[in-house]
Amino acid sequence: MAGRIPLVLLACGSFNPITHQHMRLFELARDHMHQTGLYRVVGGIVSPVGDNYGKQGLVVSKHRLAMARLALQSSDWVSVDDWESQQADWTETVVTMRYHYDRIAAQYHNSKDPPTASDVPQLKLLCGADFMDTFKIPGLWRDDHVEEVVGRFGLVCVSRGSLQPDRAIHESDLLSRHRQRIFLVREWVHNEISATEVRRALRRGQSVKYLLPDSVIDYIREHNLYTQDSEMKNKDVKLRPLTMQTIQD
Amino acid sequence: MAFLRKLRRVDYHEHTLNTSESRMITPETVWVTQAYSGFVPQHWYQDKTAFFLYDPCHHKRKPEWCCWHVGPSTPSQTCTCGCSSWLGITLKTLKKEIHTHLEQHVTRTRRYRVVKGIISPVGDSYKKKGLIEACHRLEMARLATLNSDWITVDDWESQQPEWVETAKVVRHHADLISSENNSDDVDTVRCGKRRKLEQNTIICQSSCNINTKEDSPHLNLLCGADVLESFGVKDLWKPEDIEEIVGRYGVACITRCGSDPEKFINQSDVLYKHRKNIHMVREWVTNEISATHVRRALRRGQSVRYLLPDSVVRYIQEHSLYSVESEQKNANAILAPFQRYTSSN
Numbered sequence: 001m002a003g004r005i006p007l008v009l010l011a012c013g014s015f016n017p018i019t020h021q022h023m024r025l026f027e028l029a030r031d032h033m034h035q036t037g038l039y040r041v042v043g044g045i046v047s048p049v050g051d052n053y054g055k056q057g058l059v060v061s062k063h064r065l066a067m068a069r070l071a072l073q074s075s076d077w078v079s080v081d082d083w084e085s086q087q088a089d090w091t092e093t094v095v096t097m098r099y100h101y102d103r104i105a106a107q108y109h110n111s112k113d114p115p116t117a118s119d120v121p122q123l124k125l126l127c128g129a130d131f132m133d134t135f136k137i138p139g140l141w142r143d144d145h146v147e148e149v150v151g152r153f154g155l156v157c158v159s160r161g162s163l164q165p166d167r168a169i170h171e172s173d174l175l176s177r178h179r180q181r182i183f184l185v186r187e188w189v190h191n192e193i194s195a196t197e198v199r200r201a202l203r204r205g206q207s208v209k210y211l212l213p214d215s216v217i218d219y220i221r222e223h224n225l226y227t228q229d230s231e232m233k234n235k236d237v238k239l240r241p242l243t244m245q246t247i248q249d
Numbered sequence: 250m251a252f253l254r255k256l257r258r259v260d261y262h263e264h265t266l267n268t269s270e271s272r273m274i275t276p277e278t279v280w281v282t283q284a285y286s287g288f289v290p291q292h293w294y295q296d297k298t299a300f301f302l303y304d305p306c307h308h309k310r311k312p313e314w315c316c317w318h319v320g321p322s323t324p325s326q327t328c329t330c331g332c333s334s335w336l337g338i339t340l341k342t343l344k345k346e347i348h349t350h351l352e353q354h355v356t357r358t359r360r361y362r363v364v365k366g367i368i369s370p371v372g373d374s375y376k377k378k379g380l381i382e383a384c385h386r387l388e389m390a391r392l393a394t395l396n397s398d399w400i401t402v403d404d405w406e407s408q409q410p411e412w413v414e415t416a417k418v419v420r421h422h423a424d425l426i427s428s429e430n431n432s433d434d435v436d437t438v439r440c441g442k443r444r445k446l447e448q449n450t451i452i453c454q455s456s457c458n459i460n461t462k463e464d465s466p467h468l469n470l471l472c473g474a475d476v477l478e479s480f481g482v483k484d485l486w487k488p489e490d491i492e493e494i495v496g497r498y499g500v501a502c503i504t505r506c507g508s509d510p511e512k513f514i515n516q517s518d519v520l521y522k523h524r525k526n527i528h529m530v531r532e533w534v535t536n537e538i539s540a541t542h543v544r545r546a547l548r549r550g551q552s553v554r555y556l557l558p559d560s561v562v563r564y565i566q567e568h569s570l571y572s573v574e575s576e577q578k579n580a581n582a583i584l585a586p587f588q589r590y591t592s593s594n
Contacts, residue, residue, distance in 0.1 A: 189542050
């Protein structure tokens with residue numbers, strides 16, 4: 001793996017709750033980036049969104065962080081970071097990315113002497129194909145932010161179900177311009193298990209065993225998360241990024 | 250629901266038995282049962298798991314008839330069939346109405362309590378391509394089910410010297426269950442492929458003759474839709490075996506993306522005949538992780554973490570299972586059923 005660019009993968013999201021599917025994203029992305037022959041994945045970060053995001057059914061970040069930590073206990077390269085969830089207000093993805101990039105770069109500068117530009121790991125955003133489609137939702141993303149996330153950092157996008165991320169790229173001039181910075185990972189196994197489905201099953205008293213780690217299931221039972229009531233949280237609240245944009249206009 | 254508990258069952262028993270069928274139903278005629286325990290007019294229902302309720306609170310406005318279905322936990326309302334016109338009907342008509350509703354409902358949702366699940370890996374003599382030794386497959390299955398409190402692994406099938414037809418395996422486990430059920434009077438029974446225990450927990454404290462003894466656990470074959478559809482493959486199954494599995498025992502079939510098992514059942518006479526014994530489990534969330542895919546990923550050095558339990562992933566790595574070589578095993582062999590059934594033709 002000598003001569004390869006070191007790479008850290010950052011996944012932002014609700015992780016409400018974290019599932020095996022989320023953890024699969026990391027595994028698939030790592031395999032893919034290694035197989036390009038260009039990269040050496042040195043770390044993975046799970047960054048759960050803050051409570052102010054305002055998404056319906058979002059349980060408090062304290063629980064989402066605890067569940068993610070339990071799930072990733074046995075992982076030797078992916079860890080959970082609470083910076084984003086600790087911020088006072090919701091932070092844009094690009095802000096989170098800048099924070100982590102600066103933090104990682106600082107670590108490298110402190111540890112190596114003299115540091116070379118090629119030693120500092122790159123940071124890319126890891127996401128599912130549904131994420132790509134959110135770029136076109138009006139008011140959800142600022143253009144200059146998308147430019148930075150894709151153009152400066154880069155995306156590793158894992159396909160999901162029937163969603164075609166290459167179509168989303170094709171339909172966006174901005175994304176097309178940065179095509180080389182977008183890595184599409186094809187998930188050949190059709191798998192629609194999502195946190196939404198997990199929450200639905202939990203509400204209905206159905207088993208979610210083998211969809212999440214046992215430790216996370218136990219945590220959910222212990223704290224009685226994910227009920228009819230929890231799903232109603234933020235029901236009439238607008239997503240924070242949408243309210244933020246209108247204020248700035 | 251509180252008012253229900255005050256009503257005494259013995260009254261209703263008398264009412265139901267003594268009322269002539271042509272008598273008009275009035276608010277005073279309370280054909281009610283309590284939700285958790287109580288009397289079921291036995292001659293009206295065949296499966297003894299449903300009640301119907303006349304809600305006297307409503308009799309000033311509209312009478313409401315509800316059907317309540319008894320289950321292991323709280324009963325749920327199965328259907329409401331009420332309006333003011335009910336007041337003018339006779340018991341005979343009402344019985345017929347309720348019975349139709351219940352019959353439809355009961356065939357849709359019978360109440361079972363699954364007591365055990367068993368994974369029975371096939372023997373090596375099945376000769377499927379890529380099939381590695383049974384000892385490994387058994388051990389991996391055991392590791393995977395270590396922290397399950399109801400699923401276990403059974404090695405009887407894999408220990409037989411020759412390949413055993415599925416019907417024989419089902420029969421073996423069914424015999425085991427019934428012999429254990431006869432020998433002890435504890436209500437939990439060990440062993441069995443996939444079992445369903447008919448819930449028959451109506452507790453009747455007054456004088457009635459409802460049978461509350463638990464029936465012997467049933468055995469069902471649990472499979473994916475692809476297995477059900479394989480019943481149609483020539484020389485793969487013996488027709489009498491299929492008849493035995495669906496007719497005598499039963500099948501719980503999980504649907505998988507790309508197959509239409511209901512259509513297949515409809516097209517097969519034997520399956521259609523026993524369709525009441527085929528329980529379709531609709532998997533709303535597609536999940537196509539298959540062993541074939543896992544083996545492919547392993548051959549290519551890709552990660553299978555979070556597709557299998559970590560303990561199984563470790564076992565595979567430790568024993569270097571699933572390589573290009575292992576996938577070639579049995580490449581030129583004939584699958585055991587084909588060998589057995591075509592040679593006997």
